[in-house]
Each structure stands twice: as C-alpha cells, then as structure tokens.
Amino acid sequence: MTGAAELMLQNFVDSGVVPGLISLVSRGDETRVEVLGRASYDGPELRRDSLFRVASFTKPIVAAAAMVLVDELRLSMDAPVADVLPELAQPVVLRAPDGPLDDTVPAERPITVRDLLTFRLGLGESDNAALRQREEELELRTFGPPVPRTPLEPDEWMRRLGTLPLQYQPGERWLYSTGSHVLGVLIARVTGQPLEEFLRERIFEPLGMRDTGFTAADPARLTTAYVGEDPLDTASESQWLTPPSFPDASGGLISTVDDFHAFTRMLLAGGAGVLSPAAVAEMTTDQLTPEQRAAAVDFLGPDTGWGYGVSVGGGRYGWAGGLGTLWSTAPADGTISILMTQRAIWTWPEELFAAARTW
Template sequence: MKLADAESRGFDPERLARIDDFITAQYIDTGRLPNAQLLIARDGDPVHFSQFGHLRADGTAMREDALFRIASMTKPVTSIAFMQLVEQCKVALDDPVARVLPKFADLRVYTGGGGSIPFAPGQRAEPMRFVDLLTHMSGLTYGFQNRTSIDAAYRDARLDMPRRGMNSDEYITALAKIPLEFSPGERWNYSVSTDVLGVAVERLSGLKLGDYFERHIFAPLEMTDTGFDAAIDRADRLGDAWAYTPRDAPRVIDSAERSRMLEPAEFHSGGGGLISTIGDYHRFCTMLLNRGMLDKARIVAPKTLDLMTANHLPDDADLTRISRSAFSEASNAGSGFGLGFATVIDPARTLMPASRGEFYWGGVYSTAFFVDPVERITMVFMTQLYPSSTYPIRRQLKTLIYSALVRSNSR
C-alpha cells in the first residue's frame, strides 16, 4: 500500500511505530488476537498500514487484500443507502415504518409471557418511524443481548444477522410477531433495526439490498471487494473467524474453508452481513470524511451527512443516560447516537483523546473504524475475534493514534 509521509501530515513517526509494537506485544505474541490489520489516514491519504498474525488457523499468511466479516460495520452502509432515498423524497425520516412494511402496523409492547408461556397481548406501541430504526430507539432488540424474554424469542426465531433459511418477507413476518421491548422513541437499545431498514431499502428501490449497494455505493466508490457474497469467488482471501475462550487460545468458529460466507446469501442483512477489505472500507470512510464525496463520486450531500452524524438522542443525552442495551459497539460515556453512527458529544466524558463530532462504529468480530472531521483522521481496524467486547483494543488504538498526532487542527 502506498503511504503518504506521516511526518508531513502531522504525525510523529516514532510514536506511530509504537502502535505496531503494542499490538505485537499485547495481542499477537500473547495469542489474544489471531491477526490484525490497521490503516490510519489523514486527509484521506494513508500514513500508516500494518498487518499481523495469520489469516487462518493452518498458518496461511495474512495478506493486504484479506477479506473480513465486518458484521455491524455493515450498518453505516445501510444507513447511507436509506438516506440516499430520503434525499430523493422516496421516504421521510418521520414516516411510519408501516407505510413501507405493513406488517409493522400493529406493534405491541411486551407486558408478560415468554418461553413456554405465550406472550400477553401487550400494550399498543406508538407508531415506529424510520428515524427510530436509524437511531436504535425502535423498541427492537438482539437475541445475543441475553437479557429478556424478548431476546430469547429472537434467538428462537434466529433473527440475529440471518444469512440463509429465510427471505426478507419471512424475516419481517417473524419479527412483527414478537412484542417490542418498549414503545418506539422511549429508550435506546442496540438491535436488528438496521436489518429492518435494509428491507425497507429493498422495498423502496425495487432492488435486492446487495444490488442496491453495488449500484449506488460500492461501484461509485470503487469498493471492488465488498458485498454480501464477496467471498464466494475470492475464497482464498477469506480468513477464519475465532471466538474468545477463557484461559485458552481463541477457537475457530467459522472456518474459511467451510464458511457460510461461501454460500449465496438468501437474506441480505443490512445490520451485519457484509464482507470487505481494509482498503475498501478505508474508501468508504474517506467518503464520510469528505462529507459524502470521494473523487468525483457524490454519495450523499454534505448536509445529509451532517444530519446523520449529529446526536439524535433526546435532550442531547449521551448513551449512559438513555441506553438499556447490555451490549453495543459504542463506548457509552460522552457518546450520543446519530442516524447510523455513534458520535462524540463530550470528549472529556469519554476519558480518551477525541474530537467533538467524531463518529465511529465497529463489528462483533472486533473490527472498528472512526472518522474525525476536526483532525481529518480516519482509522480502520480489522481482525476476526468474537465478541468485540473481549479486549479494550479500540480504546487503546485511539489513545495510541492521538498520542502520535503532534500537529493538531483543534487549536
């Protein structure tokens, strides 16, 4: 990968080198992570790229164009796709979801039941709006939250990031039968909301979600290795996925040679189904940094991205005040939530170096990205360890990156 001169872009090269030393000593040599890739850029130009470990348990070497399951880093892509349709006035943020997905016309809030006991009829919910899906204030949940009877019903119905076994119609039908955790707009809860949003993109555009992405996002941005089925004809570039195991080395939970990612996706999960490379996702982040444009490709308007990265939580709250989620990809203190991204609203409360207005997200296999519009820095980090809450590497990377920045735009 061609790199710009880090020193001329405001970084101390010796301090940047400490990042690789840290990853090697703390995560690779110790066996905590099987592999990693890190790309840091300023003004869209990469100033640091490094890779570590092996692609597969059999020792296959890591490669620059390795394919990763980016899981919930799919969500910002889906959110951008939906906002493209908002820009065309095909839908509005305050439209009821039931306008596009009629199964959501009579949603109920949980009042009792679950497991072997049928759910109680429940209280009628406030109409769910598309803004509720984008902000994760819809009342939906994830089965892996492992907190309530609603979560258990999601697990039974296999509603967390499905790939095969149901189509989008069947998905919405199954989801609409389960009560909501709360009435839309009342709380924040990490959920399958973006999967529902992806189905809405399909209905509004008349295209399968992956086809919509390819036509309106990936092809214009020249993201040639990203898609729901991107691994099928690039199987040699797909790595294994591992899971954390207490007191032992990570174990493989999705072998690259037998991965479900090598089968065509029946359901295109807008919340977590994409495969990508670090180079492709860097291009996506650079588009975000440039307020919706990369090279000559305009993906969304600057004001649209400004709206997406503003805090939409009530009373400008951060997630600690409004979240009831047992798990998410956000660091709650000092972070609000926009239309598809967590956004830093109070850097001091994050207890990390950060800029107000920085936005970010990650995936359950410990992938991560952030975009800092003030310092004009982007970072993409790739690995394949489940779950992303295992280690504090995202916080550590941010600290190391900002510690290497010696010419700041903030003052």
C-alpha cells in the first residue's frame, strides 16, 4: 500500500466516515497491517485482533469446506442434492421468472452440488416481489444483512425453503446467494456434525483461525456494526454473543483480519494441505457462461464472473462482506489485500472504494 493510500484511509477515520478500519496487504513473506480508529464511534481503540462480522466472507469459507468433502469423495459435484436434502427432491420452476408463484412447471433436471457452489440452483436474490415476500413470510432471511437472524432450526428452514418454487431452471441463471445457505445444511447432513464443528475441525484449527466462528470468541473485542452512521448491531447487545439456531453459511461468521488472512493464504498456496490444488483451482476459476455473466453484471460488475464463493475477474479473485469488508487476491504476484471496517458496504462513499482500489 502506498503512503498516499494510507493517508486517505486515515482521513476516512478522522472525518468519521468509519469509526475505524484495519487494512492488510501481503506479498510473499511480507505483511503490512494498519489499525486505525475505534471499535465504535464512542468505543475503545481498535485492535489488530478486533472481531468483525465478516458477512459474505463466510461464503468462500463454506465453499472450501464443501470442497474438502469433494476431495474426500464424500460429495460429488454433479450428484443430485436431493440424496441428502430430500426437501429439494421435486422442485418446480416459475413458468415466467416474474410470474405468479402458483404458475409453475417441473424442473428439467435435479439441483446438484455444483449448482449450490456456483449460485445456479434457481433461487437467490430475486427481482420477483412475490417470491421475496414469500421468503420473508417464511422467515428464511436469505436477503440482506443477517440481522435479525432467522429463528428457525436447519431442518425447519429446509422444509420451508422446499415449499418455494425456483425462479429459474437449475443451472440456468446466477442468483446471489441462497446457494450458500443451502450448502451449509448440506455439509452438516453429510458429515453428521453441526456446521461450525466441521468448519472448526477442517478449516479453522488447521489454519490457526482461533477467533473465527458463528459466535464472538471474546465479546470485549467485538466491534459495533453500522449502516451509515446508525448502529445496526452494537457490541454490548449483539446477536453474535449467543449461538444461532441456524448457522448462516452465507454471512454469519465473526473473524479477525489475521484469521481471514490465514484462509486467503491457504488458497493462494494451492490448498496448503487443507484442500487439493485442483479444488482451489476450481474455486478460483470463473464458472459462468458469457450469458450468465452478462445477466449478473449489475451485481458482479463488468468482466467479472463467479467461482465457488468468490468473484473472479481482472486477474484477481476475492469478494466483499456486506457489513464492511473487502478482499482481493492477485495470484500473478501473490498480493493479498484485505480491508475491514464496521460500516455496511452499500453505504460506503465511492472515495472509500477508490482508496481500496489503489492498493
């Protein structure tokens, strides 16, 4: 990171755009970290090991967990998920994507593990108002920030999800981000373990990610989350202080900058004993067709596709967390860039995005 970029980030803290931020840039054996500001606008100073709600950084972690099972032949990419998720055994699809929910046709093929990983199962963040309203009525909480949590247990969540029609045929369209929610339930059922337990055994502990989980490891280090300058989830009364009934595999994890850096370094190293190099290559390769990329351009941006839990384009892969985090890896020169803030990313000023792009 250049000195000008560091000064710009400091200005965002000094001017109150964000209460604090942590930036990390690494290349090879060199890692530079800047810790600026406070854990909340009226709180203690931010620490390098402060805990952030990393939101959609959860997606690549859960995708990696699924690829552990693929490596071990406990999951097959093109097997129907209905073998483990019978709630999705007989999906029906809207006759028209913007049509009424009772006008459906049978799915042309089963939903597969690959469909979940690539967000092409046929459900996701929808522009069909009736479908979004039905999801809200069912308390599935698949859209927007994970606040408040769904009150449902995983089996009941899946039962209710299975009553919905798909908006598109399996494999037809990229839709953020219901595939990750479903993938978390699939992993738990295949392994016979709670999702967090499997993540801890196969991802967090091998990588030394001691502070990552669905509950704040140390409440004293938890930051406050904001939408703009308005508190969304305060550290003292956070929903992340208690275990969730439904571990949100799309956006529910708490982590630190060093924990998440350990995960990104694992991917850059080709798996580092956690995943096979082939699994990492699949995760970080664009899986979308040109038509699917074009349909998703408003969400992903120009010339950007999707791997498994990560966007891919411009010689980089990575993703953003809606509650204020940003990550990219450039494999060609081995540069990893991570920015963690407490301000919801959709309320960031363009200047903050521009500062991040100068790394």
